Amino acid sequence: MTDINGDQRIQSEVLEGLATAVNHRRWFVELALPYLGDNPIEIGSGLGDYAVEWAKHVPRFTATEADPDRLQRLEERLGGRPGIEVWKMLLPTTEATGEFSAAVSYNVLEHIEDHVGALRSMAGLVRPGGRVIVIVPAFMFAMSAVDIATGHIRRYTKKTMRQAMTEAGLRIEKLHYANALGLLGYYGATSIFKLAPKEGPMVKLYDTLVLPVTRAAERIVRPPFGQSVFAVARTPG
Template sequence: MADITGDQRVQSEVLEGLATAVNHRQWFVELALPYLGDNPIEIGSGLGDYALAWADHVPHFTATEADPDRLVQLKERLADHTNIDVRQMLLPAPDAAGEYSAAVSYNVLEHIEDHVGALRSMAELVRPGGRVILIVPAFMFAMSHVDIATGHIRRYTKKTMRAAMTEAGLTIEKLHYANALGLIGYYSATSIFKLAPKEGPMIKVYDSLVLPVTKAAESIVRPPFGQSVFVVAKVPG
């Protein structure tokens, strides 16, 4: 697969900005928790924020990163956490032995040209009956200069995600949009005002005021659109 495209500097700035959105991260942490099992692997761990949160809930966790410089930073940050292994990984992985209970990957698949091949590779890492858990950005109309600078090749709908999962031989168990108000805010900020989601007042206001309202509403009613697509798929047994 799969070199991940995009400007590494811009990607780092966006990651650092989103790292301050603690309520947003906690929401997305919670979405994956029921499906991780006892020994999950994360594809594309970035700065390690999700890895640290998930590792508190499982006996063993594997964090991975493709970029060598970011891998060094990831190893340094996670060095004191004895239940977390850190490894470099590019897909397809030649030693994919199906040993993991789940493969979880947030905001990675949209960078990869052969996304169906990437999904198959993730499935090969997972034991039969385990899960592939993804979050990806939603709706091509929201593709902005930030997406392009960070290497996004596509954004998804539920329909296109279902098609990719089906082609990869995976069975979808859960598929829905998440963060409806976030999509409106993202489109306004990036496409209308030409801003980027960096650390600062915009992120703090969104995370402290807007996000809790959105999360509460979406726990009752699934919205017909969102900033992200969340999907859980089962690996054939």
């Protein structure tokens, strides 16, 4: 963890810190796998950690990024890999190819003012009847200086996610909270102790000891709260 007061490098440090949370990433990778189809597109691929994992399971994969610096790093990491394309994309977009089996986006919608328009854009990229898959941070009470420093406009509940997807013309198939203990840990670290996720012993301890227990428990019982909201919806058709 790192002190967040006045730290201009917080966004990069958070991304790099989360990249070391291997068990967390594997869990969230597996949540989306059943819904990706044969040719998914990821919106907001960041450093490409999820893209690398998902691309192993599909014939074709398209990674996208809006930030120029991260786009360059993404192209350096993924460019030239068989079956993977890298695009520049910012949501909402007028591009509506309708060629992809699914559009997946993790921790992106909370950055976008017109999140309903962003969901409509994702739906426009997908074939009729394809899926839109998202993960977003949960519960406004957990909004912290870390959220603000990383450009978060909002955090979600199942209700507000349902409202946004319904307004975007999507039909929800799956909607639940994920990582209940992670929410408690995140709130304590960021709101009480004023720390930010960063590569180090605290993140490794959580990822190694706490995360596997949480994941196993949530396979049996869906919790009434969580650090994230996971949603899958179908496009019309």
